[in-house]
Amino acid sequence: MRWLVGSLIAAILFATVGLGWLFDTIYLQYIDDNSNKQSDVVSVMEQLGDNVSQLINSSNTPHELLASWPEANDYQLTLQSVDNMPLPTPLLNQFINEKRLVLETKDHIEINFYLPAHDQRLILTAPISHAVNEPRSSAYLFTGLFYFTLLLLMLLWLNPLIKRLLILRKTAKAFGEGNLEQRVKLGSVSYIRDLEFEFNRMAQRIDDLVSDVKLLSSAVSHDLRTPLSSIRFGIDTLQEVEEPELRKRFEQLISKDVDSMIELVETLLNYARLDQAMLNIDKSKIAVAPLINQIFESKRSDTISFSLISDVNTMEFEVFADKGYLQMLLNNLIQNALQYAVLQVTVTLKKMDHGCEIIIADDGAGIPESERENIVKPFIRGDKTRSSVKGFGIGLAIVNRILHWHGGRLEIGQDEQLLGAKLTVFLPH
Structure with missing residues (x-):
């Protein structure tokens, strides 16, 4: 929206101040040219009138001289008496003294020349429509050009805005009709780029929420069905069994199934709370190595060894993130590696130009390439080998969601040395 406001202010300033100054300059130049033309006409008429008046003043037959003057001429000459000149006395005396009056x-332009020898005045007239009428019509012309250019400029400014708004409206309408994959393609130049970006972000968030609801519904129906069936079977069996030891055994099995259901419900609630928790992200510079060492200590194992590798001093390795969610992210990734590792888990820290990488690798069976895209979705646990490990398949989904909030990304591959899964986390500066 800042680009929209800035471009609007710039367009208005240019349209009002810039165009006004431009047309004023052109118009004044035009007026000056016309004034110069008028001055030239008067100069020519004065020179012509002086010559003719001197000739007539020295002649005894002035009317005969004027009779020979061509009628088809822009400059017309007439002789009239000074007495019938409609002027006040002071102005008439000035005319007689100066012998010229424009x-x-x-x-037209009219120049009167006083002829003292005949006590008459020679009147020289010439049309001046080009010098007097044109400035007024030109004023209307320049005013019309100003408003036309102003309108054209505003249309040029509004045209891309209207196009982007129509595209946004079309995309929003399609999205509202259920096509959740609709997004606005961001143009290189757009007044509402921020609005388009926020729309795409909102659309992606809604799409993610709808997908999560579908996945959660599928998980609930799948993961709750088994313990419910076991509970139902156990209750039916309890009604027929009278031996105390056997009844106690079935009661323990039912209790275990209830615990599994409670754990699943708590997992679902924790995942659902992630979207609300997103509002409370507090980013700061966090040292990664102490968090990893703390997780290593809490998950110490006699069979699996941990190692931390860094291309810089581990105490200087910092990321810009929320400490609580960064710890949750690292804990889930390391816990995931521990579940599938055989003997070794490594965490590698790398500095990059635009951020940093945290690589967690294990020497387990790895993740098949065909499953790497879906493994980050909630309640997806991969092939049978990985599904045999206890869990609900929610860890990597949480990691992916946290990285989305931080503008990072998760890449899944195979480690070249340990030959197991390699999960690479990229976090920007």
Whole structure:
């Protein structure tokens, strides 16, 4: 939205100040040119009138001289008496003294020359429609051009905005009709890029929530069916068994199934709370090595060895993240590696130009390439070998969700040395 506001202010300033200054400059230049033209016309008329007035003033037959003046001419000459000149006395005396008087109307320029020898005045007239009428019509022309250019500029500014809004409306309509894969393709130049980005983010979040609901529903129906069936079978059996030891055994089995159901429900609730917890992320610089060593100590094993490898001083290796969620992420990844490792688990820290990598590897059976995309979804536990390990398949889903909040990513591959699973976490600076 900052780009929208900034471009709007720039367009308005350019349209009002810039165009106004430009057209004012052009118009003033045009007026100056016309003024110069008018001045040139007056100069020519004065020179012509002086020559003719001198000639007539020295002649005894002025009317005969004027009779020979061509009628088809822009400059017309007439002789009139000074007495019928409609001027106030002071202005008339000034005319007689200076022997010249320039008068203008909207249609022509008139210069009066005093002829003392005949006590008459020679009137020289010339049309000035090009010098007087054009500035007024030009003012309307330049005003029209200003508003036309202003309108054109605003249309040019509004055109990409309207296009992006129509695309956003079309995408939102398709999304509202149930096509949850719809996204707005971000253009290189867009006034509402932030709005489009937030729409895509909202759409992705809704799509993730709908997918999670489907997965949770599938998990509930699948993982709760088995303990419920066992409980039902145990209750039916208890009604027929009278031996105390056998009844106690079935009661223990029922209790175990109830505990499994409670654990599953708590897992579902914890996963559901992740979206609410996202609102409380507090990022800061966190030293990774102490967190990993703390997790190693809490999960110490007599059969599996841990090792921490870093290309820099481990105490200087820091990431910008929420400490609580970073610890949850590392704990889930290391716990996942422990479940499938045979003898060894390694954690490698690497510094990069735009962030850092945390690599967790084990020497277990690894994750088949065909399952790596789905293994990060909740309640997906991979092939039968990995599914035999106790758990609900929620650990990597939590890791993926936390990385999504931090702008990071998770890559799953096979470690070249340990030949087991290799989970690479990238976190930006």
